[in-house]
Amino acid sequence: MSEMRYEAPKTLAAAVALLSGAKGQASVLAGGTDLLIQMRAGRVEPELLVDIKGIPEMTSIVAENGGFRFGAAVTCMELIEHEAFAKAWPGVTDGVKLIGSIQVKGRATVGGNLCNASPAADSVPALITAGAAVSIVGPNGRREARVEDIATEPGKISLAKGEIVVSFLLPRRPPHSGDAYLRFTPRTEMDIAVVGAGVNLTLDEKGVCSQARVSLGAVAERALLVSEAAAALIGTKVDAAALKRLAAAASAACRPIDDKRGTKEYRIKVAGVMARRAAEIALARSVSSFAPTHSLRKTARTQDSI
Amino acid sequence: MPDTIKLEEKKLKxxxxxxxxxxxxxxxxGLARYGADYSLPGMLWGKILRSPHAHARIRSIDTSQAQALPGVKAVMTSADLPEQKFEYVGPERVAVNFWHMTRNIMAREKVLYEGHAVAAVxxxxxxxxxxxxxxxxxxxxVLPHVIDVDEAMRPDAPLLFxxxxxxxxxxxxxxxSNISKRIELxxxxxxxxxxxxxxxxxMDFKTAPVHQGYIEPQGCLARFDTDGQGEIWASSQGHFVVRAFTAQLLEMNIGNLLVHPAEIGGGFGGKTVIYIEPVAAVLSRKTGHPVKIxxxxxDVFMATGPTSGAAMTVKIGVKKDGKIVAADGLFKFQAGAFPGSPVMNACMCSFAPYDIPNVRSVGYDVVCNRPKSAAYRAPGSPISAFAVESVIDVAAARIGMDPLQFRLKNSAKVGTPTVWGPKHAHDSYAATIQALLKHPGYTAPLGKNQGRGVASGFWFNNGGESSATxxxxxxxxxxxxxGSPDIGGSRASxxxxxxxxxxIDYDKVRPIVADTxxxxxxxxxxGSRVTFASGIAVIEACKKVIGELRARAAMTWDVxxxxxxxxxxHARPAGKNMGRFEPLSLKAIAAKKAVTGGPISASASVNAGGVAPGFASELCDVEVxxxxxxxKILRFVxxxxxxxxxxxxxxxxxxxGGVAQGIGWALNEEYIYDQAGRLLNAGFLDYRIPVASDLPMIEAVLVEVPNPNHPFGVKGAGxxxxxxxxxxxxNAVSHAIxxxxTELPMSPPKVLVALDSGRGD
Structure with missing residues (x-):
């Protein structure tokens, strides 16, 4: 039986030193809601656990250049209960809210959700559509990456030995922006996404979509940024025809597998449906930022029930 | 037991x-002690090695390295359990075969499913x-394996035995063949x-095996003295049965084994059988230490009993006026690795709610490479009812009759013959249909993509042996x-x-579950037997106590x-001419017990007959x-x-609870196997029982038609x-789309395939 070492460093430098110096497998422990389960099931047997919850930079939410920076070890519940963040990024909040039960969310972190590298991770598609930047610190200093470039395949991330995801920066949002994340699960909660779809869009003063990002979860080896689907919205008023093109582009981008949670055909079809419905919610949220008398507001669609 | 137990018509307080x-x-x-909560000084941990294969011959087992590991006190295999005689014992519906049981506890010649126990330490x-x-x-x-019932019945299927x-x-x-038994009624x-x-x-139907889904995994603690006296603490639905089975499998006298009932965190039938108790007992006997498993x-998903999956064909013939004139059912049930599916129950219950003059039910009990099935809430009946009640729904529509009126017209009454012989002696089925007909939900308008379904069911209920003091x-x-473990509130009842x-007042009574x-x-x-049968034992014991209390009062009054x-x-004089005695309360008599004859207590042991069956009718609205x-389930009555x-x-x-489990069975619950016969969803994350937010408030309508054969009118209700x-x-989903x-579960991909195939025709 191998021994396991537990360390709780107070600084990033100490954490990086521990991880880079580890001889066997070293694991970063944040909320532990994935790691402890994998350890109990015997799927991983780390020699070293580095608990990062004591590092201030990793556990705080701060305003930065009109945007938000939150630490990778901020718990989901802290993020959900941060009113200004939730108001600015309702779609990211949608995704974070879907991660497990309230008890699980009291421990689980967005950094952990990303680095666990499940293609079905609920916070990831919305973070991708938000254009979130990931701050990474390692033996060679600090670097920045895009969320969509972290996970490479199930359980695998692009970080080098000794590197840690430290924080996420969500930029300032242009006016009339809205984002949304929807997933399909057979159960209403306590489930894993069969398909997830995030949409973030911005309207100009005339209500024409000027920017859009669309991301899909659980339909490939990692969450996908689908520019073809975004292109279907840009330049349109996000009308029925544009939404139909969006759905088709989303379905076309899927390269899913058959597994215990769904068939290929099912995922491909439902990805389009989820993307369209998420876009409708994102649209309603962006339209709601117009003045109460604005004509666009009156035609805003309300959230469809799934 | 007294031969005349009758309903007592009196005002109840x-x-x-x-x-x-x-x-x-x-x-x-959180202080209640369940199976896993017992510990003793010097206790060891028992663990079971399980088969990674669905079907394989065991050539050899080498335990020497495990035995040599420091800290290991004993290793066991099936060689530590005596061979059992091959025979089916007990009534046919629930027969057991200890030759099978010992092999399910610990594999001998072969492993028959992934998770089959092979050795223990x-x-x-x-x-x-x-x-x-x-x-x-x-x-x-490794041998070829077979999971599906139809494939297991093919002449070229891999044979388990x-x-x-x-x-x-x-x-x-x-x-x-893999067909253990054919039944025809x-x-x-x-x-x-x-x-x-x-x-x-x-029509043809298929259902998936489903697990009882109890929250508490099986847990037990066993200890043995060197004189061969053993003791077990276990969570089960019957500690007397744990005692009987364990004693048989270990070749012990029943009197040498004492079993304590732990609190039980759900059973639903799945804890009427044993898995770990004989293993813990053998390990404890070998080591002289208490052993906990x-x-x-x-483990629970891979190695404990689900109820059967089934393939079924049901045919009914009706007259234009709504009278059902013939019914024919074919029920092929997966028993799992050893014979004993509830197919006989399915054959008996299938058409039982109806008065049909010409009926045939044929059943097959089929073994396959998955865990041995165990009882699950009205074992067998929900499976055949899914097929029969679907066909009834189609038949009602075919002749243009309201589905509840159609059922009412054909409902069984007192004197209606059953396919297994005796005539029905109770006719409360119609009352459950009428309760739905009167319910406002039955005529409430439906929206787009919504559908309404109704169905009914029958279950025998049970009586039998119970004791109380x-x-x-x-x-x-x-x-x-x-002696009845309390699963559903029986101590309260x-x-x-x-x-x-x-x-006396309710809070003056302390109900407990006593050990063997x-x-x-x-x-x-x-079998929904406890409130009925153990209830009769309690009432009888209390009546004997009343007899004693009257005797003590008589002694005090010298009458x-x-x-x-x-x-x-209170004890009271029987009449005015008896003399003027102040009534004596139970409390007053108890206070003087030492001078009036000593302790006051009484026991009753009964073999309760007079069971009345259960009937239910249900209404469900869905939106697809x-x-x-x-x-989405919108309404359930x-x-x-x-x-x-x-x-x-x-x-x-x-x-x-029953409806919630039925909804899970209907919509999402299934075992997913890979090509090698390995279970891919052995956990609650991907074996999807419903969570609270999946369900509407389930409206229970209590139809109370008292059982004339019970002092308080009790019928089994579980x-x-x-x-x-x-x-x-x-029926609701079918109407909505x-x-x-015709296949369970009606998971979203299957419903979507049905929706898409429906387009254009």
Missing amino acids: VIGTRPVRPDGVPKVT AAISSTVADEALRLIKVDYE ADMITRGVEPAPGKP KIGDLEAGFAAADEIVE VMSRE AHVNEDGTVVVAT MALMAAETLG ASIGYTHVTG DVDDVIWEEG DPETGGV AAQDVGRAIHPSYVEGQIQ EVNIVPSMAAVA GRRM
């Missing part, structure tokens, strides 16, 4: 009220025990019946002990019946005992998402004949509620 359950506080505060810690399991070398010859000749076929087949003239029909509906959730304490409180009988040495034999908590009556918790195939609800809240809870549920959901759903 305590029965029908809803007091807090006596076992509630320790459960809510006892070590000083759970970690050392895990390490030891990794050191056991099993040499397997090379010498299995189908029982119930004359002449006996010349070749072995019939009445009337089937051919003539169908010839007389105006419409005939025939607790199953993991994965009532002890009067010196302060006037009363302890009531039974025992206390209510005792309080009603004795004429402290109370007379009591059969399992199952004949026949001149003393018991009324509202046409783009995802997701099904369950009307059930419960005889008389002793504690209405717990009866409603039984109904809601099981029949699940019988109609899947058919009610399936305009396509008939």
